[in-house]
Amino acid sequence: MRLNSKVVGIIVLAVMFGGIYLTAGLGWWQTAGGGRGAGNHNGAGESPPEVTVLRGSIISSDRRGITIAAADGQSLYIELGNPRYNRSIGFAPQLGEQVTAQAFIPEGKTAYSAVTVTLDRTGQVYVFRDTLGQPLWSGNHAE
Amino acid sequence: MKFPKFQLFPKRGIWARKIVQVLFFALIAFISVNHTLVRNGGGFDFLSSASLHALCPFGGVETMFQLLTTGGLIKKVRDSSIILLGLVLILSLLLGPVFCGWVCPLGTIQEWFGKLGRKWLGNKMYNKFVPRKLDQVLRYLRYGVFAWVLYATFTSAQLVFQSYDPYFALFNFWTGEATITAMLILESALLLSLLIERPWCKYACPFGALLGLSNLFRLFTIRRDAGACNLKGDACSMLCPMNIDISKKSVIRDHQCITCMECTSEARCPVKDAVYLGLGGME
Numbered sequence: 001m002r003l004n005s006k007v008v009g010i011i012v013l014a015v016m017f018g019g020i021y022l023t024a025g026l027g028w029w030q031t032a033g034g035g036r037g038a039g040n041h042n043g044a045g046e047s048p049p050e051v052t053v054l055r056g057s058i059i060s061s062d063r064r065g066i067t068i069a070a071a072d073g074q075s076l077y078i079e080l081g082n083p084r085y086n087r088s089i090g091f092a093p094q095l096g097e098q099v100t101a102q103a104f105i106p107e108g109k110t111a112y113s114a115v116t117v118t119l120d121r122t123g124q125v126y127v128f129r130d131t132l133g134q135p136l137w138s139g140n141h142a143e
Numbered sequence: 144m145k146f147p148k149f150q151l152f153p154k155r156g157i158w159a160r161k162i163v164q165v166l167f168f169a170l171i172a173f174i175s176v177n178h179t180l181v182r183n184g185g186g187f188d189f190l191s192s193a194s195l196h197a198l199c200p201f202g203g204v205e206t207m208f209q210l211l212t213t214g215g216l217i218k219k220v221r222d223s224s225i226i227l228l229g230l231v232l233i234l235s236l237l238l239g240p241v242f243c244g245w246v247c248p249l250g251t252i253q254e255w256f257g258k259l260g261r262k263w264l265g266n267k268m269y270n271k272f273v274p275r276k277l278d279q280v281l282r283y284l285r286y287g288v289f290a291w292v293l294y295a296t297f298t299s300a301q302l303v304f305q306s307y308d309p310y311f312a313l314f315n316f317w318t319g320e321a322t323i324t325a326m327l328i329l330e331s332a333l334l335l336s337l338l339i340e341r342p343w344c345k346y347a348c349p350f351g352a353l354l355g356l357s358n359l360f361r362l363f364t365i366r367r368d369a370g371a372c373n374l375k376g377d378a379c380s381m382l383c384p385m386n387i388d389i390s391k392k393s394v395i396r397d398h399q400c401i402t403c404m405e406c407t408s409e410a411r412c413p414v415k416d417a418v419y420l421g422l423g424g425m426e
Binding site: 001002003004005006008009011012013015016018019020022023024028029082083 | 181194222238242419
């Protein structure tokens with residue numbers, strides 16, 4: 001039995017692309033061992049970060065985060081996370097909405113990263129990172 | 144008036160392989176660039192969660208000890224690495240290290256640099272710089288690198304090799320995450336590729352070392368029908384990128400073969416059906 005290069009090419013493409021498609025579909029690109037990983041991802045550390053409570057109304061938003069106007073007039077940008085993850089948890093706030101965020105500034109960065117954001121109007125809490133500051137969409141977070 | 148026949152690919156060669164190489168190089172490059180863009184608030188949602196680590200089957204090797212002893216993975220390695228490693232090993236047992244010859248983007252870019260080198264130096268000089276005896280010894284270096292990577296990763300539970308990995312540097316040189324050492328190794332590999340075919344793969348790649356062992360067990364091997372071969376020359380050996388002496392063997396089970404198929408009758412070998420990828424056979 002002989003194989004020519006076209007057959008080899010089809011086998012390689014089918015197996016490798018199949019593997020990539022399958023693992024992407026199952027979400028195994030994000031999850032380090034379904035949460036088994038020791039995790040030090042996206043700038044977060046292994047000890048709990050110093051979390052600050054921020055309160056204000058949303059004045060703008062982009063794919064990655066929101067900017068709130070605090071009571072003292074200060075504008076604060078809060079990075080939420082992966083846009084796909086934000087959508088998957090149903091986080092779709094309106095401009096002007098009052099929110100309370102628990103957030104921290106990761107090492108080497110200047111903007112806040114959200115651990116949780118609460119919509120004051122409904123009391124709905126959206127969780128973006130775990131207590132160690134690990135992004136929940138990365139899978140490296142503590143269970 | 145007779146028009147010359149149009150040929151898209153005028154020279155003989157394994158074009159299926161070249162197409163597969165370009166596809167994988169483009170995919171990995173796209174994913175790496177997109178990963179950076181997404182982290183900075185841009186990019187495409189498509190494949191947005193993927194990083195280079197998620198697509199690296201060698202991560203599966205690096206984390207194996209941790210997985211077996213603690214049930215966890217080392218930092219940055221994803222579940223997908225384990226699955227991709229499994230698939231690469233299955234492919235290797237079937238066809239040999241096709242990952243090296245057909246998929247690995249680092250191998251591909253070395254080949255592209257090699258093409259330039261071959262163009263400048265010609266077939267007689269290119270890939271003939273390392274004396275044969277030294278070359279034979281140096282080829283075992285990659286097993287040393289492989290052993291060191293395993294030991295250093297197992298003892299530290301960190302992706303130690305990332306700091307030296309030219310593959311990581313190739314797709315992260317714009318992020319600042321690639322170390323200077325990795326960048327220097329990448330540059331050296333690419334520059335050496337102008338003189339020697341696939342220098343990193345031959346002498347230093349730890350994943351290539353592991354996959355190369357599959358040549359000893361693979362189901363389909365490169366085979367040479369000595370009866371069909373009516374040439375006294377060694378056309379098949381001459382252009383083997385891994386410098387394997389194909390013309391003196393009937394079955395290629397050399398640990399350096401990457402199943403590029405450039406030696407076969409489909410490509411370089413001028414005799415029909417003399418060199419082919421066939422089932423079984425021992426050296």
